[in-house]
Amino acid sequence: MFDRLTTEQIERYSRQIMVPDLGGKAQMRLCRSRVLVIGAGGLGSPAALYLAAAGIGTLGIVDADKVELSNLQRQILHATADIGRPKVESAKATLTKLNPDVEVKTHPVRFDASNAEQIAAGFDFIVDGSDNFDTKFLVNDVAVKLGIPFSHAGIVRLQGQVMTVVPGRSACYRCLFKTPPPPEEILNCQASGILGAVAGTIGTIQATEAVKYLAGFDDGLLTDRLLVYDAKNLRFREVEVRRDPQCAACGAGAPSFI
Numbered sequence: 001m002f003d004r005l006t007t008e009q010i011e012r013y014s015r016q017i018m019v020p021d022l023g024g025k026a027q028m029r030l031c032r033s034r035v036l037v038i039g040a041g042g043l044g045s046p047a048a049l050y051l052a053a054a055g056i057g058t059l060g061i062v063d064a065d066k067v068e069l070s071n072l073q074r075q076i077l078h079a080t081a082d083i084g085r086p087k088v089e090s091a092k093a094t095l096t097k098l099n100p101d102v103e104v105k106t107h108p109v110r111f112d113a114s115n116a117e118q119i120a121a122g123f124d125f126i127v128d129g130s131d132n133f134d135t136k137f138l139v140n141d142v143a144v145k146l147g148i149p150f151s152h153a154g155i156v157r158l159q160g161q162v163m164t165v166v167p168g169r170s171a172c173y174r175c176l177f178k179t180p181p182p183p184e185e186i187l188n189c190q191a192s193g194i195l196g197a198v199a200g201t202i203g204t205i206q207a208t209e210a211v212k213y214l215a216g217f218d219d220g221l222l223t224d225r226l227l228v229y230d231a232k233n234l235r236f237r238e239v240e241v242r243r244d245p246q247c248a249a250c251g252a253g254a255p256s257f258i
């Protein structure tokens with residue numbers, strides 16, 4: 001565990017160290033932090049790239065898939081030569097090339113109820129870049145149970161939504177949505193399409209929230225409100241979210257989901 005930045009680190013991170021709200025102490029906190037990114041896809045790619053560039057000490061990447069040609073329009077961790085390669089390997093190579101200071105831990109598995117707690121334990125923040133409701137609810141329930149703050153996000157077509165959850169302090173994803181929607185109501189990227197830059201905008205907001213939380217920002221986080229992005233009309237709006245005392249994940253006497 002280091003207690004000072006090297007000359008090279010001070011130069012690498014100089015443009016964020018000089019931001020008054022950050023500074024050298026915040027940079028050291030970032031360098032000691034551990035962030036888990038679930039999904040090395042459209043959201044996880046921009047999030048992980050900015051987190052690696054910012055000098056997060058350890059990045060965990062969970063993804064069971066291999067890179068496909070149709071991923072490359074938005075999943076900017078991967079390049080044409082990576083097609084067929086496990087996404088976690090391609091992600092690790094890209095992130096290490098960007099910043100060799102970052103330790104990248106790969107989990108080439110599907111994040112599910114059998115491994116979720118084990119994988120998530122020990123991380124300081126989780127970026128949920130998953131593409132399905134079962135995983136989004138699982139991330140919420142595990143993060144709330146373990147007390148790990150996280151960023152929820154969803155994207156489809158020309159729309160995105162994002163919210164930060166700090167367990168014990170703010171409303172959780174299940175306070176808002178209760179249960180996964182019925183299958184016929186679900187739009188996902190595979191079936192409905194997504195503009196790559198929309199994923200980039202939302203994933204970048206997730207990285208911003210992770211950095212803010214880890215740097216020690218006490219307020220200003222995207223908590224208790226869902227930010228909804230309508231790229232077609234280029235508008236952002238917020239939906240207030242209140243903690244539900246009866247919430248099955250974070251309410252009083254909530255049963256364990258896993």
Ligand SMILES: [Zn+2]
Binds near residue numbers: 173243247249
């Ligand atoms: Zn809740």
